[in-house]
Amino acid sequence: MSSSSATNYNKFDEPFARIYNETLGPSYNKIALPTLEKLLLPYIPEKANILDLCCGTGELSQWLLNKGYQVTGIDRSQRMLEYARHNAPNCKLILGDVRFFELLPTFHAVSSMGLGFNHIQSLSELTATFNNVYNALDSNGIFVFDLRLENVYSSTLNNRVLGDVKDDYAWAMKNIYHPESKECRVFVTTFQLRDIDCWKRLDTSFSLMSYSKDEVQSSLENVGFTEIIIYDIKLDLGLITEADMVCFVCRKPI
Numbered sequence: 606m607s608s609s610s611a612t613n614y615n616k617f618d619e620p621f622a623r624i625y626n627e628t629l630g631p632s633y634n635k636i637a638l639p640t641l642e643k644l645l646l647p648y649i650p651e652k653a654n655i656l657d658l659c660c661g662t663g664e665l666s667q668w669l670l671n672k673g674y675q676v677t678g679i680d681r682s683q684r685m686l687e688y689a690r691h692n693a694p695n696c697k698l699i700l701g702d703v704r705f706f707e708l709l710p711t712f713h714a715v716s717s718m719g720l721g722f723n724h725i726q727s728l729s730e731l732t733a734t735f736n737n738v739y740n741a742l743d744s745n746g747i748f749v750f751d752l753r754l755e756n757v758y759s760s761t762l763n764n765r766v767l768g769d770v771k772d773d774y775a776w777a778m779k780n781i782y783h784p785e786s787k788e789c790r791v792f793v794t795t796f797q798l799r800d801i802d803c804w805k806r807l808d809t810s811f812s813l814m815s816y817s818k819d820e821v822q823s824s825l826e827n828v829g830f831t832e833i834i835i836y837d838i839k840l841d842l843g844l845i846t847e848a849d850m851v852c853f854v855c856r857k858p859i
Contacts, residue, residue: 620795620807622684624776626662626692628769630719634664636848637718637751640838644854645714645749646672653713656741657696658703658734658750659721663689666696679706703734708741715742717750720850723789723813731816732824739828742857748830751838751850755815758782758789761849773798782815789813821853830855 649655653674657666660678662685670676670693677697680686686698699706703717704725715738725731738748753762759782768777775796782789791811796804818835825833833855838848 620776620793620797620809621811622662622682622688623774624769624778624793624795625685626688630662630664633719634668636838636850637665638668640751640842640852641669641716641718641749643842644836644852645716645747648747649674649713654711656708656712656715656738658715658717658738659719659724660689660693660696660698661685661719661721663691663693663696663698665716665718666698667693670696677708677712679703703737704730705733706737706741708737710741710743710746712741712746713743714747714749716748720751720753720813722750722752723815724811726812726814728816728820728824731821732828735825735830736828739830739857744857744859746857747854748825748857749852749854751852752816752821753813753850755784755787755817757849758787758813758815759784762789787815789815818851825853825855829857831858832856 651673655669655674655676657669657676657678660666660680663678666676666678666689677699678689679699679701681702683700686700689698722731725734742748762780763782764780766777766779776793778791778793780789780791789812791813793809795807799805822833822835833853836842836852838850838852
């Protein structure tokens with residue numbers, strides 16, 4: 606993310622972490638869990654060492670840990686990791702930026718589910734992230750991640766509104782897509798109950814970036830990944846009817 610978007614992200618850190626922990630994360634996991642069970646878990650050894658990038662609030666990391674894998678999670682949000690330490694107390698969790706991390710090639714697999722890579726603001730930064738993943742994977746290691754592609758942002762996601770109301774909290778989120786820059790601007794309003802009949806309002810926004818299938822595949826090839834397969838989660842896997850993302854699966858060669 607650019608420095609300006611990082612500022613917005615930090616401002617939004619607290620409300621987004623709660624929204625993700627209570628609503629968005631569980632929704633994404635309904636897609637991520639069966640996807641990984643089909644595309645990743647059958648192809649890695651028992652007790653494999655897995656790196657969970659953009660691990661968010663940790664539910665997916667804990668699910669992998671419960672299956673007997675060794676799990677390390679990375680996220681750039683301190684507030685997200687506070688939730689993750691509660692949700693996945695036995696996972697190794699690292700506060701870090703996926704664009705810049707450096708880890709030894711000890712991982713059998715790297716996964717990033719939950720659309721974390723759409724927060725990366727340029728193709729060059731996405732390529733840098735792929736290079737970091739490549740360096741962290743053992744030979745023949747598998748890399749699995751999901752993305753929303755630009756066609757989804759320009760159609761079904763443009764002007765979409767989400768929200769929820771609880772006794773002490775309410776939020777609304779609206780997407781506005783700009784096809785000329787391939788940026789989806791997400792506007793968020795939250796209300797937090799502070800006292801009887803006293804609510805605090807916060808308005809903020811952040812950016813998501815859309816990419817084409819071809820440019821992502823080319824970026825993966827440029828850093829050395831092979832056997833790249835792209836799955837439409839709804840059409841090719843038939844797992845979750847409401848899924849609107851694709852999943853890339855590739856390998857670091859031996």
